[in-house]
Amino acid sequence: MDANKIGEWAGIVWRLLSKENREMTFEEVMKATGLDERQLAGAIGWLAREDKIIFNAPHDGKLANLSLMLNLYIG
Template sequence: MLNNLISADAGLIWQLLCERGMMTIDDIEKITGYRQMYVYLTLGWLSREDKIHYLEKDDNLYVELNK
């Protein structure tokens, strides 16, 4: 059951990244209203599907869609 929710919300975060481009995890939390732990779960889902990659810049962790 929780896997279905994570999958659906991963799709929403994927769409958000499509629309806005590279974002910090903090930005994703603020925009979606999801708790940090849940954002990490959805990003893990997207990582496992090889949909995103991470960049560390200026002491921030950024997420971006794979091209």
């Protein structure tokens, strides 16, 4: 996997989550973006490393939901 491609996929996911402004399931994100599981995993890893994504894991064994993390830096 090329780092530039992963960055592009991360941008696609970020823009979707920013536009939707709500938690989304992996399936919803895959369907809305057209990314496959491997591409989505790379994008999520990229966004997680940049501290831009939140995983909300339910306790009922279902898959986690994704949403954007708002980072405010003052200074």
